[in-house]
Amino acid sequence: MTRRAAEPRTTPPPPAPAPGRAAVYLDRISRHYGHVPGISDITLSVERGEALLVRGPNGSGKSTLLRVIATALTPTSGGGWILGHDLGTPEGRAAIRLDTELIGDTTRCYLDLTAAENLRFWCRMNGVPRAGVAAALDRVGLLCLHSDPVRGFSPGMRQRLALARCYLRRPELLLLDEPCAGLDPDAAAIVESLVTEVAAHGGAVLATTGFRPPTFRTTRVLTLFNGELTADRRQPLYGTGRP
Amino acid sequence: MTLFTEATAVAAKDLRIEARGHRIAGSVLPLAGALIVAFAVVAAPDPARTAQTVPALGWITVVFATVLALKRAHDAESEDGALEGLLLAPVRRSAIYLGKVLALAAELLVVQAVLLVAAAVFAGPPSVAGITAAILGTVGLAAVGALFGLMTESAHARGATLPLLMLPAAAPVPVFAIKAGEGHAGLWLPLILLFDAGVLAVGALAARHVVED
Numbered sequence: 001m002t003r004r005a006a007e008p009r010t011t012p013p014p015p016a017p018a019p020g021r022a023a024v025y026l027d028r029i030s031r032h033y034g035h036v037p038g039i040s041d042i043t044l045s046v047e048r049g050e051a052l053l054v055r056g057p058n059g060s061g062k063s064t065l066l067r068v069i070a071t072a073l074t075p076t077s078g079g080g081w082i083l084g085h086d087l088g089t090p091e092g093r094a095a096i097r098l099d100t101e102l103i104g105d106t107t108r109c110y111l112d113l114t115a116a117e118n119l120r121f122w123c124r125m126n127g128v129p130r131a132g133v134a135a136a137l138d139r140v141g142l143l144c145l146h147s148d149p150v151r152g153f154s155p156g157m158r159q160r161l162a163l164a165r166c167y168l169r170r171p172e173l174l175l176l177d178e179p180c181a182g183l184d185p186d187a188a189a190i191v192e193s194l195v196t197e198v199a200a201h202g203g204a205v206l207a208t209t210g211f212r213p214p215t216f217r218t219t220r221v222l223t224l225f226n227g228e229l230t231a232d233r234r235q236p237l238y239g240t241g242r243p
Numbered sequence: 244m245t246l247f248t249e250a251t252a253v254a255a256k257d258l259r260i261e262a263r264g265h266r267i268a269g270s271v272l273p274l275a276g277a278l279i280v281a282f283a284v285v286a287a288p289d290p291a292r293t294a295q296t297v298p299a300l301g302w303i304t305v306v307f308a309t310v311l312a313l314k315r316a317h318d319a320e321s322e323d324g325a326l327e328g329l330l331l332a333p334v335r336r337s338a339i340y341l342g343k344v345l346a347l348a349a350e351l352l353v354v355q356a357v358l359l360v361a362a363a364v365f366a367g368p369p370s371v372a373g374i375t376a377a378i379l380g381t382v383g384l385a386a387v388g389a390l391f392g393l394m395t396e397s398a399h400a401r402g403a404t405l406p407l408l409m410l411p412a413a414a415p416v417p418v419f420a421i422k423a424g425e426g427h428a429g430l431w432l433p434l435i436l437l438f439d440a441g442v443l444a445v446g447a448l449a450a451r452h453v454v455e456d
Contacts, residue, residue, distance in 0.1 A: 072331055073456050090451065097333040108328030110256065110319060112263045124252045125332040127244060149263075150323075158323065 022081065023048045023173055023204035024069060029078035031068050038064035040227045041078070048172075051195055051205040051217065056224035062208035063104065065224065066175040069206070070102035083172055098126075101171035103179060107162040111151035115142055115161055118150060119168060128168050136164040140190055155182050163190050174198045176207035180215050192216035246338050253329070253342025258349060260319050267312055267350050272357055275304040279361045297366040298373070298424055301358040302380070302417035308354045309384050309413070310406050312347055313392040317405070320396055330454055340389055340450035344443065347392075348385035355381050372432065373424030379435040380420035386442040387413040394453050 024046035031038045039061040046052055054062050067073045069082055071093040079088045083099055086092035109118050116133055123130040137143040140160040150158060159182060166174065174195065180188045195205050195216040207218070223231035244252075261267060282296050320326035329339060355377050359369055369377070391409040415438055423431035 070331060072327060094333055097331055100331075102331060104324075106324030106327070108324045108331075110260060110325050111322050112260045112319060113256070117259070121252070121256050122328070122332070124244075125249070125329065125334050127333070 022046060023050070024080070024082055024206070026069070026080035026087075027078055029068060029080055030076045031064050031073055032076045037061075037227045038073075039068065039224070042229045044222070044229065044232075046204050046206065048202050048204055049199055050219055051199045052207070052220045052222060053218040054206055054208045054222045054224060055210070056208075057210065059226075060224040061227040062224055063177050064227070066102060066104070066177050066206060066208060069173075070100055070175050071096050072102065096173075099172040100175065101166050101169050101173070102175040102177070103159070103162050103166065104177040105181075107158040109150045109158055109161055112149060114147050114149055115153075115164075116146040118161065119164060122165050123168060126169055132168050136167040139167055140164045141186065156184060156187060159183055160187055160190065163187075163194060166194055170201075171198065172203040174203060174205045176205065178209060179207055180209075188215045244334075246335055246341070249334050249338035250341040250345060253334075253339055254345035254349070257316060257319075257343060257346035261312070261315065261346070261350055264315065267308060267315075267354065271304065271308040271311055271354055274307070275301075275354065275358055276361060278304060279358070279365060294366045297362045298421050299417070301355075301362055301377075302420060304358060305351055305354055305381065305384065306410070306413065306417065308351055309347070309388045310409070312350050313388050313405055313409070316343065316347070316392055317396055326396055336450040336454055337447040339454070340393060340446050341443075343389040343392065344382075344385045344446070347389055348382050351381045351385055352378065370424060370426075370428075372426075372428035376420040376423035376428070376432060376435060379432065379439055380416045383416045383435060383439040383442060384413055386439060386446055387416070390442065390446040390449070390453070393450065 022045050024044065026042055026044040029042045029044075030040050042061075042065065054065060056062050064073065068075055068087075069080075071082075071087070075087065079086070081087065082092075082096045085095040087096065110121070113121070115137060119133045119136060120130050122128075123133065134143060134146070137146050140163050142157065142160055142164065145153070145157070150161065153161070176191070176195070179191045183191065192215055195207070198205050205218075207216075219234065221231070221233050221235050222229060223233075278300055279297060282293075282300055320329075330336075359374065359377060362369060388409055391405055391412065395405045395408065416435070419431045419435045419438065423435065
């Protein structure tokens with residue numbers, strides 16, 4: 001696969017806000033895998049209430065960006081503030097994890113445990129009351145399978161279980177990596193309602209996609225190419241065929 | 244949540260997964276029983292040789308069980324990226340490590356209990372020092388195994404890397420335990436205790452650095 005030349009940045013980098021106000025503030029963040037840059041020199045500010053779409057071809061750094069924000073990866077250089085906490089300190093990273101949820105290509109379930117057991121364990125790990133497990137499973141359409149081992153679930157069902165985890169945690173910052181891949185229309189609607197809820201409650205959402213339009217409303221579009229942020233447009237996007 | 248609460252939650256999860264799969268009980272215990280019976284029969288005319296051989300066989304079995312249990316834990320955490328979910332939760336890294344030590348120690352103590360009963364049948368009842376050494380040594384093996392298990396899991400290393408790293412570090416445990424059971428408890432039991440405390444402390448302190456990517 002040949003890569004096209006990177007498009008020149010069309011917008012200037014955002015001014016540095018007061019760290020406590022922005023949901024996400026990254027200052028020249030880079031993350032390398034050995035000598036290969038995952039993301040390079042990204043400066044980004046995301047306000048609370050925003051729902052961002054991060055677009056780019058395969059290998060452009062979308063997943064790396066989300067994983068750095070989620071503290072799954074440590075930045076190689078640069079720094080930032082996530083929900084008012086310093087991304088560069090262990091204490092800050094621990095505090096970020098309290099209110100951030102990442103849904104990626106893996107759903108991070110224990111396959112030998114049942115759906116309900118997985119959720120109860122995650123409730124315990126995240127300090128969330130377990131009383132809401134049944135309601136969360138019902139909301140994603142898995143209540144009837146609550147006592148079934150996750151090993152027998154299809155990828156779409158496991159993704160629904162991950163969405164149930166989001167409903168339980170009610171994160172302030174929701175990071176979705178290709179959230180609708182492999183989901184049926186009903187499950188995609190669950191993603192849409194989750195995004196709407198988080199943004200409406202003053203949280204922020206960052207979701208990645210290739211170049212397919214999202215199935216949920218977003219207010220801003222970032223474009224990554226070869227690990228660099230090449231475009232940042234305030235451009236409402238809606239699901240296909242919707243006004 | 245306190246460190247203890249977090250660690251016990253992680254341990255309970257690991258033990259529940261083991262209870263579902265019965266991997267230790269289904270594979271290690273029959274092997275252990277067969278090994279001990281075979282060697283006891285071979286050495287039957289010489290009770291002294293039996294008494295010397297059975298503890299060593301027992302520890303070989305426990306070490307094998309440790310590698311098997313860690314392999315099982317590796318599979319459970321690596322399938323569907325479950326370990327990353329644990330690392331993305333607001334849980335102390337030391338609690339993850341200590342929870343895995345607790346779970347692994349519990350599984351290995353079950354194996355030890357069966358082995359001690361088998362040893363008692365063929366080589367006579369073990370001494371109090373021998374039982375104490377077995378318990379302490381098992382905790383030491385669990386502490387070493389959990390640390391290297393987290394290390395290889397986080398580094399996405401192949402499963403074969405774990406025994407290569409772990410076994411040299413765990414080698415003192417069976418030596419100390421067997422010596423303690425042979426009547427030199429006053430010297431060797433404190434050494435096992437020191438080893439356990441040292442590994443647990445290093446593991447708890449280093450856990451954060453081991454798992455951070």
